[in-house]
Amino acid sequence: MTATEIRPTTAAALETKAPPKPRNMGQIIRWLLLFLGGIAMVMPIAYMISTSLKWPHEVYNVNLIPDEPTLENYLYVLEDGRFYKWFINSIIIATLTTISNLLFDSLVGYTLCKFKFPGRQIVFIAILSTLMIPTEMLVIPWYLMSQSFGWLDSYWGIMFPGLMTAFGTFLMKQFFESVPDDFIEAARIDGLNELQIWWTVAMPLVKPALAALAIFVFLGNWTAFLWPLIVTNSVEMYTIPVGLSGFGDEADVAWELIMTGAAISTIPTLVVFLIFQRFIIRGVVMAGLKG
Amino acid sequence: MANLTLRNLTKSYGSTQVLHGINLEVGDGEFVVFVGPSGCGKSTTLRMIAGLEEVTSGEVLIGDRVVNNLEPKERDIAMVFQNYAIYPHMSVKKNIAFGLRSSSLSKPDKEKRIQEVAEILSMVPLLDRKPNALSGGQRQRVAIGRAMVRDPAVFLFDEPLSNLDAQLRTQMRLEIKKLHQRVGNTIVFVTHDQVEAMTMADRIVIMKDGHIQQVGTPAEVYHMPENAFVAQFIGAPSMNMLSGTLTVDGVALDAGTRFQTSQTSGTPQDVMVGVRPDDLTLEAGNPVVSGIVTVREPLGHETLIYVDTPSGEIIAKASGKTPPEVGAHVTLSADLENLHVFDAETGLALR
Numbered sequence: 001m002t003a004t005e006i007r008p009t010t011a012a013a014l015e016t017k018a019p020p021k022p023r024n025m026g027q028i029i030r031w032l033l034l035f036l037g038g039i040a041m042v043m044p045i046a047y048m049i050s051t052s053l054k055w056p057h058e059v060y061n062v063n064l065i066p067d068e069p070t071l072e073n074y075l076y077v078l079e080d081g082r083f084y085k086w087f088i089n090s091i092i093i094a095t096l097t098t099i100s101n102l103l104f105d106s107l108v109g110y111t112l113c114k115f116k117f118p119g120r121q122i123v124f125i126a127i128l129s130t131l132m133i134p135t136e137m138l139v140i141p142w143y144l145m146s147q148s149f150g151w152l153d154s155y156w157g158i159m160f161p162g163l164m165t166a167f168g169t170f171l172m173k174q175f176f177e178s179v180p181d182d183f184i185e186a187a188r189i190d191g192l193n194e195l196q197i198w199w200t201v202a203m204p205l206v207k208p209a210l211a212a213l214a215i216f217v218f219l220g221n222w223t224a225f226l227w228p229l230i231v232t233n234s235v236e237m238y239t240i241p242v243g244l245s246g247f248g249d250e251a252d253v254a255w256e257l258i259m260t261g262a263a264i265s266t267i268p269t270l271v272v273f274l275i276f277q278r279f280i281i282r283g284v285v286m287a288g289l290k291g
Numbered sequence: 292m293a294n295l296t297l298r299n300l301t302k303s304y305g306s307t308q309v310l311h312g313i314n315l316e317v318g319d320g321e322f323v324v325f326v327g328p329s330g331c332g333k334s335t336t337l338r339m340i341a342g343l344e345e346v347t348s349g350e351v352l353i354g355d356r357v358v359n360n361l362e363p364k365e366r367d368i369a370m371v372f373q374n375y376a377i378y379p380h381m382s383v384k385k386n387i388a389f390g391l392r393s394s395s396l397s398k399p400d401k402e403k404r405i406q407e408v409a410e411i412l413s414m415v416p417l418l419d420r421k422p423n424a425l426s427g428g429q430r431q432r433v434a435i436g437r438a439m440v441r442d443p444a445v446f447l448f449d450e451p452l453s454n455l456d457a458q459l460r461t462q463m464r465l466e467i468k469k470l471h472q473r474v475g476n477t478i479v480f481v482t483h484d485q486v487e488a489m490t491m492a493d494r495i496v497i498m499k500d501g502h503i504q505q506v507g508t509p510a511e512v513y514h515m516p517e518n519a520f521v522a523q524f525i526g527a528p529s530m531n532m533l534s535g536t537l538t539v540d541g542v543a544l545d546a547g548t549r550f551q552t553s554q555t556s557g558t559p560q561d562v563m564v565g566v567r568p569d570d571l572t573l574e575a576g577n578p579v580v581s582g583i584v585t586v587r588e589p590l591g592h593e594t595l596i597y598v599d600t601p602s603g604e605i606i607a608k609a610s611g612k613t614p615p616e617v618g619a620h621v622t623l624s625a626d627l628e629n630l631h632v633f634d635a636e637t638g639l640a641l642r
């Protein structure tokens with residue numbers, strides 16, 4: 001850069017107009033890795049869309065552009081009444097579970113963070129330790145529980161294991177740590193009760209965390225497969241992933257229909273993401289200004 | 292409005308006691324400032340008055356009520372915090388209105404009250420702003436507004452100015468004092484800045500290690516400190532301390548000087564003689580100590596000189612225009628009435 005200063009202005013101007021040249025090997029490698037990463041992310045989505053536009057006989061061709069693109073699969077899936085039902089099921093389940101997580105995870109996280117009571121640390125560790133137990137291990141106890149309570153094949157049965165999560169509680173507790181105690185004490189002096197303080201003072205201050213949690217929980221439940229598959233029996237209770245996996249018959253999986261259903265079912269996740277992402281970005285900006 | 296009484300107030304966290312029997316009477320409408328070094332228990336005392344911290348033993352009375360077991364909201368107090376604690380997701384107006392949530396005023400009356408407070412604090416044009424669009428001073432004004440709006444019996448301030456820059460601090464200091472003269476509520480104000488304490492207080496409470504050292508008007512604590520700690524804490528630069536012995540004839544400094552004092556002691560007693568830099572002059576008078584000037588700090592209208600003496604480093608004030616040169620040998624004198632004699636062991640003033 002120092003060199004540019006002594007050159008005639010024209011040369012300097014010329015140089016700035018030239019496309020930016022990669023400085024060194026390191027930068028080239030970085031770009032290459034990012035590019036490969038990008039491809040790895042985009043390819044499955046591209047194939048999903050491509051497959052959803054293919055006729056059944058072309059499904060096993062690896063070409064990305066279908067020879068004879070068709071919307072037939074979309075018409076089929078959308079005309080198939082079952083898909084609507086599954087879609088509604090998934091929406092209801094993912095939405096209710098998300099709301100429940102936002103409320104209860106933050107309530108517990110807030111309590112663990114802002115109230116000093118004996119045994120607090122033990123409760124927190126107990127909650128955290130459940131993170132170490134994989135879903136696969138829990139499925140059988142959940143099933144037995146659902147069976148004895150008569151929750152099999154119901155919304156409640158599908159939702160109950162996820163209504164509160166250890167991860168969400170942990171996340172919210174950590175975020176409430178960043179809310180200064182002064183806010184809470186000021187509210188106490190202003191005459192709010194503890195529940196009002198949580199709702200009107202603490203919750204608005206952790207909106208970015210709530211948005212992130214909402215995205216996590218919604219996506220997690222939208223794509224959940226194992227437990228919904230086990231707990232549901234009737235086709236009307238299926239969620240999208242469970243329903244889609246059953247497209248086709250035993251001999252022949254109808255990939256083009258599955259991919260079509262999958263493509264349609266990404267739309268709500270995009271909507272959720274677009275809605276809540278705004279809060280996350282705004283949250284970051286707000287936090288920056290406060291400092 | 293009400294008076295505030297603390298009776299034998301103590302506070303312990305587990306086995307560590309941080310407050311040791313605080314006794315204080317604050318009159319109705321009085322402006323009392325708690326001052327002391329970091330960790331001496333000022334905030335803890337304030338928070339116990341507010342009801343944010345449990346009282347270990349003793350009593351807090353607001354008006355004639357013992358409020359030990361009342362919730363903060365039932366105590367008729369308002370508090371302003373060091374980092375403002377105004378809610379960032381609410382407009383200025385909402386923040387101020389928040390203080391009125393539990394009040395029984397009608398809606399139009401509340402509006403009127405908010406407007407009134409905004410006018411007193413000259414914040415009317417800012418009412419619709421969010422806190423992050425305000426300067427530090429403006430934020431603190433919002434916090435004061437939220438406290439004022441309820442017209443509480445007692446205002447509590449915990450170092451409300453320490454996040455502001457020096458100039459703004461001076462300005463807000465004046466504003467709070469004017470505000471007090473105007474609204475007349477009882478105020479308890481915590482600071483660790485002795486200048487703030489001196490300039491604002493009707494009475495100053497000086498604390499150290501959970502004990503009250505002295506309670507008095509700014510003039511009393513400045514001119515008649517009850518012990519060496521208070522003497523050195525109040526006033527900047529700090530009071531100089533010279534060790535010596537008190538006998539029937541008066542004081543003999545270790546440095547050699549002798550002078551007659553009103554205090555005497557039959558048996559020789561180790562003492563500390565305190566003298567403020569302001570009271571030490573280069574003019575002839577009662578010589579106290581002499582030495583070599585090592586450093587000069589010009590402050591404009593005067594110059595601080597650091598003098599290396601047999602009694603250690605002594606700070607004195609000299610003229611701003613013609614201070615002695617570094618290296619000069621000077622003799623510092625003081626009026627006898629400006630010398631404070633303290634017991635070397637207990638630190639208590641001998642009068």
Ligand SMILES: Nc1ncnc2c1ncn2[C@@H]1O[C@H](COP(=O)(O)OP(=O)(O)OP(=O)(O)O)[C@@H](O)[C@H]1O
Pocket residue numbers: 304309327328329330331332333334335336483
């Ligand atoms: N929750 C607590 N547990 C244990 N000790 C505490 C707790 N809170 C405060 N203390 C101790 O109590 C003492 C008084 O603290 P306090 O906050 O009242 O000091 P302060 O005078 O306000 O100091 P500063 O000027 O730094 O604000 C300190 O020694 C502090 O370490």
Ligand SMILES: [Mg+2]
Pocket residue numbers: 333334335449
């Ligand atoms: Mg403090």
